Amino acid sequence: MKNIKWLLLMAIVLVLAACSLEQPGSNSSSDDQGEAGKDGDKVYKVGLSVSTLNNPFFVTLSEGVKEQAKESGSEVIVVDAQDDASKQASDVEDLIQQGVDLLIINPTDSEAVVSAVESANSSNVPVITVDRRAEGGEVVSHIASDNKAGGVLAGEYLLELLGEDQPQVAELEGISGSSAARDRGAGFNEAVDGKVNIVAKQTANFNRAEGLTVMENILQANPDIQGVFAHNDEMALGALEAIQSAGKDIPVIGFDATDDAVASVKDGKLSATIAQKPEEIGVKAMEAAVALLNGEDVEADIPVDLELIKE
Secondary structure: OHHHHHHHHHHHHHHHHHHHHOOOOOOOOOOOOOOEOHHHOEOOEEEEEEOOOOOHHHHHHHHHHHHHHHHHOOEEEEEEOOOOHHHHHHHHHHHHHOOOOEEEEOOOOOOOOHHHHHHHHHOOOOEEEEOOOOOOOOOOEEEEOOHHHHHHHHHHHHHHHHOOOOOEEEEEEOOOOOHHHHHHHHHHHHHHOOOOEEEEEEEOOOOHHHHHHHHHHHHHHOOOOOEEEEOOHHHHHHHHHHHHHOOOOOOEEEEEOOHHHHHHHHOOOOOEEEEOOHHHHHHHHHHHHHHHHOOOOOOOEEEOOOEEEEO
């Protein structure tokens, strides 16, 4: 009997000892909203769909997003649409299936991306757009420079270089359907309306190789071209190569201020480029993403300053 009482007493002591080792709040819950990141911020998973990583501008924009994500301890999944609207739609669906908390989208085509935005809306995944707008769906915030104002800057500077006595000018347009191409073109045409003769206007899809080919064709059809505005630096640099190969000296203005373009301006080759600061766009997009996911209000439009970089 004494042995039984002794065993019971020992069992009670062991139970009490085990209970005293359990710390308050040690139980985890499936309702927790995420792990703590840097400085106590929540860890969020953000999907970034970029129109193309074959363009230095969007590479720099992506780096801005990733660097800012690292600051907040968040995770970023980057996917490259390769300038294909159908692939971008598929990429966005994949990101939604991976359980991202928010999507940052740089549309390949402002109209075609609407279905992807609406799919995110249906899945309660908030959407932020960068550089190019979506023509529909619910977008919480758009981060970009004023593309139209940049087009005006380019037009005004080309007039400064050529004068207003109806010089013959070519315009290399970006991807049809993208808001950037539409807005940059609108700003440029507004600035030069009635002051120049735009004898050639053709898309080169924001691509350097296409810019070279298109400019070669334009020069053959219009040998007296006196100035060129390209909707981005890649096309401008391609056009410049065609002009140099033809032995001509024609002012070319680009847009984006990529490293290659800025170097070309400094070397006295490219006449000017409009600095759109892609890294800052990426940083601001990620800042807005984390703020939104933390329950804070964000502006519907977040501007990034422009700058004319010239010889």
